[in-house]
Amino acid sequence: MRRGQVSWRCEGRSLPASARVLCRALLLIGVLLFPAPRPAHAESLRVGIYQNPPKVFVDGHGSPRGIFVDVLDAIARREGWTIEYVHGTWPEHIGRLQRHEIDLLVDVSYTKERAEQFSLSHVPVLESWCDIFSRRGTRVESLRDLDGKRIAVLEGSVQEHYLRDEVRANFGIDFTLLLFPDYPGSVEAVKSGEADLLVATRFFSFSPDRPEGIVPAHVIFRPDNVYFAFPRGTGADLIAAIDRHLASMKNDQDSPYYRSLRRWLATQPEPMLPARVKAALAAGTVLLAVIGLFAFVLRRQVKAKTRELTRSYERLQATYAALRDSENKYRTLFEGSADGIFLMTDRFTDCNAQACRLWKCRREEIVGHSPAEFSPPLQPDGRPSDAAARERIERALAGEPQCFYWQHRAKDGALMDCEVSLNAVEISGRTFLLATVRDVSARKRAERKLTEANRALTARSMCSRALVCAMEEGALLEEVCRIVVDDCGYRMAWVGFAEPAPEKAVRPVAWAGAGGNALGTLRIRWGDDEHSRGPTAAAIRTGAPSIARDISVDPRFARPGEEAGGRVRVSVIGLPLLEGGVAFGALSIIAAAPDSFRAEEVQLLSELASDLAYGVIALRTRAARRRAQEELEEYRDRLEEMVRERTAQLAESNRRLEIANRELEAFSYSASHDLRAPLRSMDGFSQALLEDYGDALDEQARDYLGRIRASSRNMAELIDDLLSLSRVSRSEMRVEEVDLSAAAESILTTLARREPGRSVRWAVAPGATARCDPRLIRIVLDNLIGNAWKFTSKVPEARIEFGTAREGGRAAFFVRDNGAGFDMEYAGKLFNPFQRLHAAGDFPGTGIGLAIVQRIIHRHGGTVRAEGKVNGGAMFLFTL
Amino acid sequence: MENRIILLVEDNPDDRELILRAFRKHTIGNPVVVAKDGAEALDLLMGPKAYDPAAIGFVLLDLKLPKVDGLEVLRRLRANERTKLIPVVILTSSKEDKDLIEGYRLGTNSYVQKPIDFNQFSEAVRQVGLYWLIVNVPPPS
Known part of the structure; x- marks a missing residue:
């Protein structure tokens, strides 16, 4: 109601002209007296x-x-x-x-x-x-x-x-x-x-x-x-x-x-003074006589009227004062209220000072405007503010008092949660709405904070229990999502694991709540593209919680071809699941209201995520250990089986080898004794014939006897060589540090002494040593140096060299000569037993020497090879 | 002294003949008693009608013998108080380590491999005979 409009109007009309004139005169006097x-x-x-x-x-x-x-x-x-x-x-x-x-x-x-x-x-x-x-x-x-x-x-x-x-x-x-x-x-x-x-x-x-x-x-x-x-x-x-x-x-x-x-x-x-004055003057002139006659009567009437008017004026003054008091009283109530009070139809027609304070603007900026102008476009429940306001106003105007929560927006854009009541009132025959608006933001905030902290606390404690009881990773993740949604009231929860580069996909592995089945179609990633903008991706990328307080206006959720305004107003938090500071996935939780996830709630949910990550890792470790143990047991069983089989095989082959060895031994022994005896007889009795009956035999007969004897000796030599070869294989190895240089020097000296007629220059590299069987290596050097000696017998300036070299990264030794050499085409045959590349007439020998050399070198785990050229010398190189 | 017996233990008749021929050739006239196997040799050395050990110049012992082999003969000879000092010369085809080591271990006085070449064979027999009959001083009886 505007102040006193009715009473002033009445007053103005009923006050007589004479009183007005009186007032004016008084004022004039006042002005003249007090300039x-x-x-x-x-x-x-x-x-x-x-x-x-x-x-x-x-x-x-x-x-x-x-x-x-x-x-x-x-x-x-x-x-x-x-x-x-x-x-x-x-x-x-x-x-x-x-x-x-x-x-x-x-x-x-x-x-x-x-x-x-x-x-x-x-x-x-x-x-x-x-x-x-x-x-x-x-x-x-x-x-x-x-x-x-x-x-x-x-x-x-x-x-x-x-x-x-x-x-x-x-x-x-x-x-x-x-x-x-x-x-x-x-x-x-x-x-x-x-x-x-x-x-x-x-x-x-x-x-x-x-x-x-x-x-x-x-x-x-x-x-x-x-x-x-x-x-x-x-x-x-x-x-x-x-x-x-x-x-x-x-x-x-x-x-x-x-x-x-x-x-x-x-x-x-x-x-209008001039017109009235003229009229009065005219009337005065005409009625001068009449006035004179009725002057007395008139004066009396005027006096009575004046008294009546004065009384009426006093009454009106009293009424005015009462009205003013009442108006002041209501004005004080109105302006002094701690609630914003509005008078409105579909627009505000008046408001009190608290309303201006609430919405941070002047009265003029409120009056004439609609409630929707002081509201955000959407209410927290997602309804458009103007439609919702219209509905409330219509229902209140229809006589149904409204009391409801409403989110207002002050002139400076600040949002406030309010309790609003709307009641229809009649003023001057017109229906208005009396609206009271109380800012309950602080209470709402406190309530909400408590609710949010409570649900997070519940989530954390229930998930802790689930963690303790968890036996299997997938079931644990499902259970945590279920708890978060069913028991704690969040709208949705899901867990995604980060796939490695280059895809960098986020693979949903568990979820609960509305919309979980659509997760797969979102193709969320944690790289740098448009699929990687949400809190889930950010949490995985950064390893820290990421929050979108209102996805309907968050540009990170804008997707091509999708209008931001069409989305539901929810908050989303992405919580990283960390192992060693690196996120292997994320727990994402959606709360049904915007502006959720304040500090305390985030803290509790972060702890939950940390517990969950620990639980997942522990389960994985446990599973891996169990798997490894099973594999180990299986492997051990197989190994034991293998060992048994192999042992049996070895025992069998050992037994066979032993038998073979015994047979070989017996054979060698027998050969050693029995194969030689006939040869002795042949030679001995041939000699006896020559000695006793030499005179009776002609030249040819004696020649034949000579051939028998030569063959016998040759045969005996072959048998001896065969036995040596066999002995090399059978003898036991006794490994020690051997001075090969000294051995070579000794062999050459012996040879030179045995054949003083030969002129051979030799060179032995000093300090060549090796770990080997001294007796067997002596046989090797005897053979190689003996060969060199033998095959240089037809060279005028014979040279023999013993030295060291590298062969395939290993220490190697060689014996080189400038003798008859050999054709490399047959190099492979050199080491076969009884293989000779020279006619027996040119160089003596059975061809068993290099076979023995090779067998000894092989027994030492080494290799031996030969290089040579016909009449260009030969070189034998071996490792041990 | 001059007539001490040579006990030849040899199963191969050819070898026996060649050895005797060598003795003859080198005019070693001592009586030679032949045993054709180990058992016979033991009988002659330790049997009821055994020779007096002092009468035996030396035993020329082959190793590979029928019935009782040469090394066994040697072992029993050495194990017997009465015969253990009799000089024994092993004369055999083999020069296998096994035979050499076992022969010496059992206490042979000498080990000679029979050469194939008869000249060398005959020479070896001569040297052995001369050595053990003339050069070597036998143990006291």
């Missing part, structure tokens, strides 16, 4: 005034009048200022103010545009609203009735802007605006029928410019406050002084401010 003192240090203010009684106007004598003039004069008196009033039309003053030609303009309503253009005082001078005036009998009940009308308004006024910019658009109606520089012009237009209606502030009701026939429709709209305006850049001191005085006067019922209000708003408009 304004000259200011000590004169500050001259040029003040723009125009014709808008009773707020401000110039009376018939050219003097500035009205509420603003009274207020300004009172302030000037106190401050010692000189005021020069500059008269003009409203548009002229706006121009002057812009050009700094005046210092102050009165009667300025707040608009954003003006607030930017000028400096406005802060304490309102008057509370104002707009009203529609029309010829009596014209039906105007609401703003809709402006449709199709011609409307007279003051040019450049807030009414003009409001009608043109807002009413037309918001009410879907159309009308013609006729602009006038002053009110008399507008009135004339209405009177003449050029305009249907006139739109002005409520003060026009009290204006002398308003003829009796033009009446207010009491359609109240665009309530606002009226201030003083100053040119941009005016000193703060001036504005502050005016604000200070005004505030102080508004606190004092007897101040010039209230006196002025009472004076101007309690009186009827001043009559």
